[in-house]
Amino acid sequence: ETGVTQTPRHLVMGMTNKKSLKCEQHLGHNAMYWYKQSAKKPLELMFVYNFKEQTENNSVPSRFSPECPNSSHLFLHLHTLQPEDSALYLCASSQDGTSATGELFFGEGSRLTVL
Amino acid sequence: AQSVTQPDIHITVSEGASLELRCNYSYGATPYLFWYVQSPGQGLQLLLKYFSGDTLVQGIKGFEAEFKRSQSSFNLRKPSVHWSDAAEYFCAVGNSGAGSYQLTFGKGTKLSVIP
Numbered sequence: 590e591t592g593v594t595q596t597p598r599h600l601v602m603g604m605t606n607k608k609s610l611k612c613e614q615h616l617g618h619n620a621m622y623w624y625k626q627s628a629k630k631p632l633e634l635m636f637v638y639n640f641k642e643q644t645e646n647n648s649v650p651s652r653f654s655p656e657c658p659n660s661s662h663l664f665l666h667l668h669t670l671q672p673e674d675s676a677l678y679l680c681a682s683s684q685d686g687t688s689a690t691g692e693l694f695f696g697e698g699s700r701l702t703v704l
Numbered sequence: 705a706q707s708v709t710q711p712d713i714h715i716t717v718s719e720g721a722s723l724e725l726r727c728n729y730s731y732g733a734t735p736y737l738f739w740y741v742q743s744p745g746q747g748l749q750l751l752l753k754y755f756s757g758d759t760l761v762q763g764i765k766g767f768e769a770e771f772k773r774s775q776s777s778f779n780l781r782k783p784s785v786h787w788s789d790a791a792e793y794f795c796a797v798g799n800s801g802a803g804s805y806q807l808t809f810g811k812g813t814k815l816s817v818i819p
Binding site for chain 1: 736
């Protein structure tokens with residue numbers, strides 16, 4: 590496996606369900622990110638982890654709970670979501686989470702539908 | 705706060721024609737600028753980036769972009785479009801703030817290519 594891998598690629602859940610999105614990077618990077626991509630809206634940064642420490646929470650509702658057990662893995666735990674949370678959730682990584690000159694490498698995304 | 709405007713939501717060009725996608729940014733300091741491309745069902749891939757120096761930067765797949773500080777623009781160009789260039793293109797500005805690195809994206813321009 591190379592690059593950034595996200596699972597599942599598609600997820601349908603009810604508003605009362607609990608599910609998780611998984612991201613794994615095989616690039617040896619130290620920073621990982623969650624972005625939300627909704628139709629007709631810019632990509633929204635949700636969370637940033639640098640060396641496993643959360644350095645950014647962009648006012649994300651508590652029904653989204655991130656977890657970063659190590660620099661290679663990132664999870665997004667989902668519970669009691671709303672239909673407006675339906676979107677493509679993109680994971681990304683970069684060498685250093687504090688440098689604006691670093692390139693972000695993105696996964697293919699997890700398409701979430703909340704019924 | 706920084707922002708990115710991509711004024712064209714959708715552009716259609718004929719194969720072999722030239723292409724220019726517009727991007728305007730708002731940022732107080734020297735910006736770090738990026739263009740990413742997203743093919744259907746895929747994550748984002750970096751096309752090129754500008755940090756400093758020569759204002760004309762070359763990227764992958766034959767793309768180039770020119771930074772114009774006076775116009776706060778970073779337009780993407782390609783002299784001859786191929787059908788495989790059909791995708792969505794995102795301009796982004798990066799900054800290091802509050803201890804973490806963030807990219808702010810535009811809403812994207814969808815490119816269709818007519819054979």
